[in-house]
Amino acid sequence: MKIEEHQNNNPSKPAQRKASDFKIRSNRLSEFAVQRDYDRCIKCEVCIKQCSFDVHYRDEEDDLIKHRPENCVGCHRCAVMCPTAAISITPNPAQYRAHGSWSGEHVKDINRQAETGGVVLTGSGNDKAAPVYWDRMLINASQVTNPSIDPLREPMELRTYIGAKPASVKVKDGKLASEMPPQIKIQMPILFSAISYGAISYNVQKAIAEAAEELGTLYNTGEGGLHPDFYKYKDNTIVQVASGRFGVHPDYLNAARMVEIKIGQGAKPGIGGHLAGEKVSESVSITRMIPMGTDAISPAPQHDIYSIEDLRMLIFALKEATNYRVPVSVKIAAVHNAAAIASGIVRAGADVVAIDGFRGGTGAAPKAIRDNVGLPIEFALAAVDQRLRDEGIRNQVTLISGGGIRCAADIVKAIALGADAVYIGTAALIAVGCTLCQKCYSGKCNWGIATQNPYLAKRVNSEIAKNRLVNLVQGWSHEIKEMLGGMGINSIESLKGSRSQLRGVGLTSEELDILGIRPAGM
Amino acid sequence: MWRIRAIPEVCIGCGLCRVWCKVEHSDSKNIHKAFKPNAPETISCVELEESGCESFAMQCRQCDEPLCAYGCITGAMTKDPDTGLVTVDKKKCVGCWTCILMCPNGVIKRDERNGRSAIKCDLCKDRGFPSCVEHCPNDALVIEESPMNPLAAHSAPLSGSSRGDENILFSEEVDDDE
Numbered sequence: 081m082k083i084e085e086h087q088n089n090n091p092s093k094p095a096q097r098k099a100s101d102f103k104i105r106s107n108r109l110s111e112f113a114v115q116r117d118y119d120r121c122i123k124c125e126v127c128i129k130q131c132s133f134d135v136h137y138r139d140e141e142d143d144l145i146k147h148r149p150e151n152c153v154g155c156h157r158c159a160v161m162c163p164t165a166a167i168s169i170t171p172n173p174a175q176y177r178a179h180g181s182w183s184g185e186h187v188k189d190i191n192r193q194a195e196t197g198g199v200v201l202t203g204s205g206n207d208k209a210a211p212v213y214w215d216r217m218l219i220n221a222s223q224v225t226n227p228s229i230d231p232l233r234e235p236m237e238l239r240t241y242i243g244a245k246p247a248s249v250k251v252k253d254g255k256l257a258s259e260m261p262p263q264i265k266i267q268m269p270i271l272f273s274a275i276s277y278g279a280i281s282y283n284v285q286k287a288i289a290e291a292a293e294e295l296g297t298l299y300n301t302g303e304g305g306l307h308p309d310f311y312k313y314k315d316n317t318i319v320q321v322a323s324g325r326f327g328v329h330p331d332y333l334n335a336a337r338m339v340e341i342k343i344g345q346g347a348k349p350g351i352g353g354h355l356a357g358e359k360v361s362e363s364v365s366i367t368r369m370i371p372m373g374t375d376a377i378s379p380a381p382q383h384d385i386y387s388i389e390d391l392r393m394l395i396f397a398l399k400e401a402t403n404y405r406v407p408v409s410v411k412i413a414a415v416h417n418a419a420a421i422a423s424g425i426v427r428a429g430a431d432v433v434a435i436d437g438f439r440g441g442t443g444a445a446p447k448a449i450r451d452n453v454g455l456p457i458e459f460a461l462a463a464v465d466q467r468l469r470d471e472g473i474r475n476q477v478t479l480i481s482g483g484g485i486r487c488a489a490d491i492v493k494a495i496a497l498g499a500d501a502v503y504i505g506t507a508a509l510i511a512v513g514c515t516l517c518q519k520c521y522s523g524k525c526n527w528g529i530a531t532q533n534p535y536l537a538k539r540v541n542s543e544i545a546k547n548r549l550v551n552l553v554q555g556w557s558h559e560i561k562e563m564l565g566g567m568g569i570n571s572i573e574s575l576k577g578s579r580s581q582l583r584g585v586g587l588t589s590e591e592l593d594i595l596g597i598r599p600a601g602m
Numbered sequence: 603m604w605r606i607r608a609i610p611e612v613c614i615g616c617g618l619c620r621v622w623c624k625v626e627h628s629d630s631k632n633i634h635k636a637f638k639p640n641a642p643e644t645i646s647c648v649e650l651e652e653s654g655c656e657s658f659a660m661q662c663r664q665c666d667e668p669l670c671a672y673g674c675i676t677g678a679m680t681k682d683p684d685t686g687l688v689t690v691d692k693k694k695c696v697g698c699w700t701c702i703l704m705c706p707n708g709v710i711k712r713d714e715r716n717g718r719s720a721i722k723c724d725l726c727k728d729r730g731f732p733s734c735v736e737h738c739p740n741d742a743l744v745i746e747e748s749p750m751n752p753l754a755a756h757s758a759p760l761s762g763s764s765r766g767d768e769n770i771l772f773s774e775e776v777d778d779d780e
Contacts, residue, residue, distance in 0.1 A: 119634075120634065122621070122633065122634070122636075122637030123637070124617065124618075124620075124621045124637070125617065126616050126617055126618060126621070129615060129616055129617060130614075130616060161616060161618070161739065163618060163621050163622070163633060163737075164633055164634060528614075534655040535615075535654075535655040538611070538612060538613070538614050538655070538740075539614045539740065541612040541740045541741050541742075543741065544740065544741055
């Protein structure tokens, strides 16, 4: 199934070449061109050491550093690390003949599959130019008739409570008298989304956990289990129960502030996961409770869930296992009937519904699925929120949206559309160093993120990474406060579902109807 | 006293410490000129030690018991009692290489570019802050202040950023021996 994308053309390492490398003749053009300014190159060999794809090499005969552009994945590690900025990585100027229907990407993928007969794998999120509806929504601001608020001078509330809210509460002597379902207080409506240890390195998960602890929010273990070292971050941990049930045991469930049942993932709705055996190191195998070096395969469905009734059984099994102490979340991919499914999930007893849009990231997915299956999160979120309101059950659940949240404005728009909080995953990895080269599945991540190779994983210093994550989320929090203040709102709770604060530009009337917003100018 | 400490757990073996050490110890202090094919040879006072996935930068640790200075036959190698910095006076050094034999870390090198003299890490005293520490992309080199006591040699790290410009070790201009 997996395509060996990077043939080892390094003549200095003949032992690593397989017979198939000699036999398969590639018709593919290099995707990237490596340009080296020889006036600037000081031959320090930093690029050679930093590239796990064997692009750069020293030509002893000519005493020059040279390159093999056919191996380049465009991660820009060499260009960033070069002390003299001598390297630039650009799209290969030699492109396939321009064609309105058969793009270079189609030609390249056909060639890859003609060579190997496999599924084209990819990583990261959907990179196609489908419209991003966040960019077609504009936020309101106050002028004259309602004063705006300066968040630097006046209190501004981003605190968010995750968990089901009762339809009514009793207050006695100024105190809450009715029993509340479990709630989690987080300091801003931003959570780190599910990224498993195995897909990412130990250092990156550690950095994310520490950042969540410092920020007062939550991170999600993904389906990879919880490493023994990370139990100390239990007050900030969401543990996931996915179809593979990797690493699920009573201590795991009880170490968490929230348990999440993963039904689907935005990047690959309807299919399971596959962590290649090469990434199952000793530490990953202990955490996942599987033998070392074996492929970790998550089935497409959860084999004990074929109906909402089955889902209800698992939700309550997990609630029993955790003594009704923590909220239980159900994460689904944004698909066509997400609204009806979400309604069923709420009725099944979930405290949280997480919806993952089709721009969400992944460590590995078939490209055909990543780029073609699912829905933009904007529509799914608006449809789910509206459906739950219409049925009078919106209060019973916290709605978390994820999959393509790129900036603070996206978060404000998501909350105005009806989300309670958002999950960020790709944005967090970009903060750590990811350059979206989409080779996560190869295990050769030059930035030390999506790899278990100890030589590469060291490239993330968890202390630096944690600080960068904290800075990012704090920066976004400041921006959210500024935008709230501009609208004259002093609490994120007041923005929730307030679609009147949004206007659409360049949207059809059907799109405006689904989003529940009015066109700009009205 | 100030000394550089290497952290192997986060050293990525890129070798930028070596590059920037050479630049700092070149005549021009310019990376392009220092590495020109016909530029005068420059010597890096830091070496990258590597074995498999493990690596760390090795430069003078400014020992509390400076064996190099004890062994020096001319008094060229001295440890400043105030700053703790071990330096070589090129005017006095005769190039007998006793210091190289004495150094337990193997961080003193021969400088035969202009006569014979030993050369070693001087914590970039002309620059104010060690160039290797500043340019380390993963904070695998830190400079820390520790008292001159072998038992406390690896005490608390320097507070705040170890890479910031605010940590100027040598605020006064130090007269160059040349």
